[in-house]
Amino acid sequence: MKKEITIYDLAKELNYSPSTISRALNNHKSISPKTIKKVKEQAEKMGYRPNTLAAGLRNNKSNTIGISISRINRHFLSSMISGIEETARKSGFNVIISQSDDKYENEVRNLKALYDSRISGLIVSLSMETVNTDHFKPFINQGIPVVFVDRVPQGFNTYKVVIDNYSAGYNATKHLIDKGCKRIAHFAGAQHRNVYQERKKGYLDALREHNIPVDEQLIIHFKTLSFEEGEKATNKLLKLPIPPDGIFSANDTAGVSAILCAKKKGVKIPEELAIIGFNDDPISSIVEPALSTMSHPAMKMGKIAAKRILNHSYKNHDEEVSEITVLRTEIIQRASSDKK
Amino acid sequence: MKKEITIYDLAKELNYSPSTISRALNNHKSISPKTIKKVKEQAEKMGYRPNTLAAGLRNNKSNTIGISISRINRHFLSSMISGIEETARKSGFNVIISQSDDKYENEVRNLKALYDSRISGLIVSLSMETVNTDHFKPFINQGIPVVFVDRVPQGFNTYKVVIDNYSAGYNATKHLIDKGCKRIAHFAGAQHRNVYQERKKGYLDALREHNIPVDEQLIIHFKTLSFEEGEKATNKLLKLPIPPDGIFSANDTAGVSAILCAKKKGVKIPEELAIIGFNDDPISSIVEPALSTMSHPAMKMGKIAAKRILNHSYKNHDEEVSEITVLRTEIIQRASSDKK
DNA sequence: AATTTTAACGCAACCGATTCCGTTAGAAAT
DNA sequence: ATTTCTAACGGAATCGGTTGCGTTAAAATT
Numbered sequence: 001m002k003k004e005i006t007i008y009d010l011a012k013e014l015n016y017s018p019s020t021i022s023r024a025l026n027n028h029k030s031i032s033p034k035t036i037k038k039v040k041e042q043a044e045k046m047g048y049r050p051n052t053l054a055a056g057l058r059n060n061k062s063n064t065i066g067i068s069i070s071r072i073n074r075h076f077l078s079s080m081i082s083g084i085e086e087t088a089r090k091s092g093f094n095v096i097i098s099q100s101d102d103k104y105e106n107e108v109r110n111l112k113a114l115y116d117s118r119i120s121g122l123i124v125s126l127s128m129e130t131v132n133t134d135h136f137k138p139f140i141n142q143g144i145p146v147v148f149v150d151r152v153p154q155g156f157n158t159y160k161v162v163i164d165n166y167s168a169g170y171n172a173t174k175h176l177i178d179k180g181c182k183r184i185a186h187f188a189g190a191q192h193r194n195v196y197q198e199r200k201k202g203y204l205d206a207l208r209e210h211n212i213p214v215d216e217q218l219i220i221h222f223k224t225l226s227f228e229e230g231e232k233a234t235n236k237l238l239k240l241p242i243p244p245d246g247i248f249s250a251n252d253t254a255g256v257s258a259i260l261c262a263k264k265k266g267v268k269i270p271e272e273l274a275i276i277g278f279n280d281d282p283i284s285s286i287v288e289p290a291l292s293t294m295s296h297p298a299m300k301m302g303k304i305a306a307k308r309i310l311n312h313s314y315k316n317h318d319e320e321v322s323e324i325t326v327l328r329t330e331i332i333q334r335a336s337s338d339k340k
Numbered sequence: 341m342k343k344e345i346t347i348y349d350l351a352k353e354l355n356y357s358p359s360t361i362s363r364a365l366n367n368h369k370s371i372s373p374k375t376i377k378k379v380k381e382q383a384e385k386m387g388y389r390p391n392t393l394a395a396g397l398r399n400n401k402s403n404t405i406g407i408s409i410s411r412i413n414r415h416f417l418s419s420m421i422s423g424i425e426e427t428a429r430k431s432g433f434n435v436i437i438s439q440s441d442d443k444y445e446n447e448v449r450n451l452k453a454l455y456d457s458r459i460s461g462l463i464v465s466l467s468m469e470t471v472n473t474d475h476f477k478p479f480i481n482q483g484i485p486v487v488f489v490d491r492v493p494q495g496f497n498t499y500k501v502v503i504d505n506y507s508a509g510y511n512a513t514k515h516l517i518d519k520g521c522k523r524i525a526h527f528a529g530a531q532h533r534n535v536y537q538e539r540k541k542g543y544l545d546a547l548r549e550h551n552i553p554v555d556e557q558l559i560i561h562f563k564t565l566s567f568e569e570g571e572k573a574t575n576k577l578l579k580l581p582i583p584p585d586g587i588f589s590a591n592d593t594a595g596v597s598a599i600l601c602a603k604k605k606g607v608k609i610p611e612e613l614a615i616i617g618f619n620d621d622p623i624s625s626i627v628e629p630a631l632s633t634m635s636h637p638a639m640k641m642g643k644i645a646a647k648r649i650l651n652h653s654y655k656n657h658d659e660e661v662s663e664i665t666v667l668r669t670e671i672i673q674r675a676s677s678d679k680k
Numbered sequence: 681a682a683t684t685t686t687a688a689c690g691c692a693a694c695c696g697a698t699t700c701c702g703t704t705a706g707a708a709a710t
Numbered sequence: 711a712t713t714t715c716t717a718a719c720g721g722a723a724t725c726g727g728t729t730g731c732g733t734t735a736a737a738a739t740t
Contacts, residue, residue, distance in 0.1 A: 004400075006726055017690045022727060030688060049456045053402060054726035057393040057695050060344075064436070072422045073639075078413040085412065085439055089450070094457055096404070096436045099425055110429070116389045117434055256626060283626045286596060299413075346696055357720045362697060370718060394696035397725050685738065694728085702721080709714070 005048040014042055025050070056118060064094045065309050066119035068110055070102040070127050075281050076298045077125065080149060083302025084123060091310050093120070102224070104129040111135050119144065121309030123302075126151040128190055128224065145312035147305040151193055159308045160324045161301050165195045168294045168329045169202025172248050172276045175292070175331055177210050179274055179339050181246030185218040185237050187258070189225050189250045199250050199278065218244050225250060230257030238265055246274045246337075252281035255291050259336060270339040280332055289335030297327050345388040354382055365390070396458060404434045405649050406459035408450055410442040410467050415621050416638045417465065420489060423642025424463060431650050433460070442564070444469040451475050459484065461649030463642075466491040468530055468564065485652040487645040491533050499648045500664045501641050505535045508634045508669045509542025512588050512616045515632070515671050517550050519679050521586030521614055525558035525577050527598070529565050529590045539590050539618065558584050565590060570597030578605055586614045586677075592621035595631050599676060610679040620672055629675030637667050 007021040014021070016039070023031045024039035042048075056062040065088050069077045085095045096117065098110035107127045114122060115138055122139055124146065133153045139146050140158065147159040176184050186203045189196030200219070207214050217240060220233040230253065237244055238261075249255035255277025259269060267273050269289050277284055277293040284291035304325055347361040354361070356379070363371045364379035382388075396402040405428050409417045425435045436457065438450035447467045454462060455478055462479055464486065473493045479486050480498065487499040516524050526543045529536030540559070547554050557580060560573040570593065577584055578601075589595035595617025599609060607613050609629050617624055617633040624631035644665055 004726090008726075018727075019691075019729075020689055022729085023689085026728090032688060035688080049452075051397070051726050052457055053393055053397040053400075054695090055728075057391070057397050057697090057726085058728050060393075060695070062393060072412070072425065073415060073418040075413060075415075078418040081437070082412045082439060085437060089438065089453070092453070094436045094453070095438075096434045097421070097425060098429060098435075099422060112389075113429070113432070113434070117392055260626075283623050286600075286623045287626050288628045344696090348696075358697075359699075359721080360719055362699085363719085366698090372718060375718080391696050394725090395698075397727090398696085398698045400725070681740105683738100683740075685736105687736085688734090690733075691731090693730090696725105698724085700721105700723090703719085705716105705718095707714100707716075710712085 004051075005043075005046045006051070007048075010039065010042055010046065010048060013046070014038065060118060061120045061313075062094075062118045063092060063313075064096055064117065064119045065306060066114035066117065066122045067095060067097045068100060068107060068114065068122065068124045069097070070100050070125065072097065072099055076150075076279055076296060079298035080125070080302035080305075083299035084306045085302075087303045087306040088310070093306075093310065100127040102128040104131075108135045111139075115139065120313050121145045121147070123147045123149060123305045123309065125149050126153060126193070128193065131192055145309050147308045149301050149305050151195055154194065159305070159312075161305045161308070161327070162194075162324065163296065163301075163327050163329045165198035166202045166205075168278070169199035169248070169250075170206045171202070171331060172199075172278065172294055173203045173206035174210070175333070176246040176248060176274055176276060176337060177206065177212065179246070179270070179337055181244075181274055182212065183215070183218065183242065183244040184212070184246040184248060185220065185244040187225065187230065187233060187247065187249035187251075187254045188219055188221050190223065191221065196250050203248055222250070222254065225254045227253055227257045230254035231261045234258045234261040235265075238262065238267065243273075245272065247276070249275065249277045252277035252279045252284040252291060252293055255293070255336075256281075256283050256287045259287050259289065259291060270335065270337050274337040274339055276331075276337050285334065287336075289338075292334045292337040293332050295330045295332055297329070301327060344391075345383075345386045346391070347388075349386065350379065350382055350388060353386070354378065400458060401460045401653075402434075402458045403432060403653075404436055404457065404459050405646060406454035406457065406462045407435060407437045408440060408447060408454065408462065408464045409437070410440050410465065412437065412439055416490075416619055416636060419638035420465070420642035420645075423639035424646045425642075427643045427646040428650070433646075433650065440467040442468040444471075448475045451479075455479065455484075460653050461485045461487070463487045463489060463645045463649065465489050466493060466533065468533065471532055485649050487648045489641050489645050491535055494534065499645070499652075501645045501648070501667070502534075502664065503636065503641075503667050503669045505538035506542040506545075508618070509539035509588070509590075510546045511542070511671060512539075512618065512634055513543045513546035514550070515673070516586040516588060516614055516616060516677060517546065517552065519586075519610070519614055519677055521584075522552065523555065523558065523582065523584040524552070524586040524588060525560065525584040527565065527570065527573060527587065527589035527591075527594045528559055528561050530563065531561065536590050543588055562590070562594065565594045567593055567597045570594035571601045574598045574601040575605075578602065578607065583613075585612065587616070589615065589617045592617035592619045592624040592631060592633055595633070595676075596621075596623050596627045599627050599629065599631060610675065610677050614677040614679055616671075616677050625674065627676075629678075632674045632677040633672050635670045635672055637669070641667060 010021045011018045024036045100107035149161045152160045188200045277291045279296045280293045284293045350361045351358045364376045440447035489501045492500045528540045619636045620633045624633045
């Protein structure tokens with residue numbers, strides 16, 4: 001338990017005042033280059049390490065980015081975090097994470113804890129349950145930048161980083177139509193979550209524009225888009241008098257389960273049933289036949305989100321900022337929709 | 341930007357001293373229950389939130405657990421983090437993460453940053469490259485608990501949470517032997533990493549104990565156990581004059597690539613080639629035939645690691661502690677090894 | 681030469697909670 | 711009635727940087 005070196009120790013050693021040491025370490029312009037060099041060398045020599053807590057207390061911020069997501073161990077989210085962490089660390093920011101497990105009340109609790117930790121910025125992908133967004137207001141009121149990623153609320157004046165879910169849904173459906181599908185089912189997610197709502201809208205419009213009647217029987221509303229739900233839905237669809245010849249699933253997990261389930265029943269994929277998913281999860285390239293899907297630039301979204309925070313902290317602006325970044329997605333065609 | 345409420349504001353409001361407020365909020369024994377109640381109610385009423393930075397500065401610790409891992413977007417690691425975060429948050433601890441990308445120098449840099457952040461404890465799974473472990477000494481010297489998980493160093497006197505890799509390797513290999521395999525190959529990981537070294541040892545001993553000659557040609561040393569490496573290795577093995585009839589891969593990624601690669605070449609799995617992997621990654625249950633594997637209690641390991649830190653901080657002990665927790669793993673048999 | 685400017689640095693008050701020492705009033709003990 | 715004890719609380723220093731406001735001496739300007 002050796003004692004820590006502080007700027008006071010450096011000051012005493014070099015016959016400077018603590019203020020000068022502090023400024024020198026921060027490359028303040030009113031300190032001569034010679035002095036800065038001397039101070040930094042001495043700091044290195046004595047093994048000084050800055051006390052971020054003290055600085056944070058004084059400045060009332062912590063150079064820390066808080067993250068609130070549903071679960072870390074989902075490929076999309078862990079990739080996003082990976083992107084956040086990478087760019088944050090380059091600027092000397094720490095990243096602290098919290099999981100809501102898709103529960104609203106957990107999200108509220110976690111945000112409170114993050115708020116208490118004086119995070120410099122917040123990156124959020126909403127829990128599945130969240131409808132009310134009052135718990136974000138304290139951050140806004142304090143001028144702490146909030147970036148919503150992927151699952152964003154409606155009408156909240158902050159940064160947002162998203163993909164064009166509508167177009168993606170439209171294109172995924174159109175892809176199946178182009179492949180000759182006439183009866184296309186949709187695995188829809190919770191409709192109060194923008195991403196699933198928009199994907200569904202894209203699906204519906206694609207059908208309409210190609211003069212394919214919308215059959216409500218073919219639209220299955222999921223709660224969590226899990227594997228188990230996917231199996232049930234697939235079974236239900238296959239039992240229909242006229243089963244579908246295509247499925248657009250709002251995520252890959254359910255899409256993969258559809259492939260496995262249909263195969264088990266002897267349904268030929270893609271000939272009798274073409275399937276396309278969403279997210280480009282690792283499992284989608286492993287399943288057989290491989291699942292066509294929509295790319296989802298998770299890591300890139302994380303990097304952009306982090307940059308918004310860093311930029312905001314750097315510029316130290318007070319005005320409310322509303323900036324929406326929309327990223328491109330592409331169809332990744334694999335065997336599950338490769339017919340004709 | 342409304343002003344923050346501090347304990348001084350509460351003190352003024354209630355005609356107490358800040359000391360009393362502080363003690364009341366922390367349930368100090370020398371404060372009467374009535375006062376505690378009054379203080380807490382007023383705190384709630386005025387929207388007081390504790391300033392963790394100030395407390396951290398005073399106590400020289402942050403109630404934060406630091407994590408150093410290779411990459412977040414790997415299923416095993418994100419599950420582990422998930423476990424850490426869950427138990428840490430229950431005790432009011434934050435979790436900050438850093439990724440080394442399996443590079444030694446990144447690990448060193450990240451640890452320095454974590455050290456500067458005054459983390460209360462550190463949880464580490466070593467990077468693939470790390471051999472020298474001097475960068476952990478500052479933590480030990482400062483009495484900051486360090487918990488190594490999964491990829492642990494040798495001979496470091498701290499907490500460790502691991503599985504019995506030797507037995508797991510032994511059992512995986514024995515499983516193939518029991519299934520009738522006579523020529524079993526091994527996809528081995530970097531041998532300076534305990535986990536891979538021990539799995540290989542288990543493999544070797546299993547062969548010896550069952551009087552199967554060890555053929556060095558069948559032991560492929562990987563650098564990162566990636567999909568691409570797996571393909572190469574599989575191709576190499578299949579070109580052998582007498583190809584193997586079993587593969588024990590030290591991870592699932594390489595194991596899955598072996599399945600796909602062998603299938604492409606018309607090799608029948610498991611009849612002609614039985615395969616078992618390691619980790620129980622999601623892809624292993626999706627691939628066809630599904631990959632047998634060894635379970636790896638990632639989330640549980642994370643929870644235990646976090647508990648070690650919490651316990652340590654709580655008890656505030658000074659003596660060095662060395663405590664090794666070894667968790668059980670089990671064979672998960674799937675189609676890739678289900679012959680006879 | 682007198683005045684203004686500027687570069688380089690010091691002083692001291694913060695930031696908000698914690699904690700070592702008290703202090704005080706009332707209860708308990710003698 | 712006097713002393714001892716204890717419960718309940720207050721004072722003030724402390725943690726380590728940061729920063730607005732000086733100050734000083736040298737350089738630049740007139």
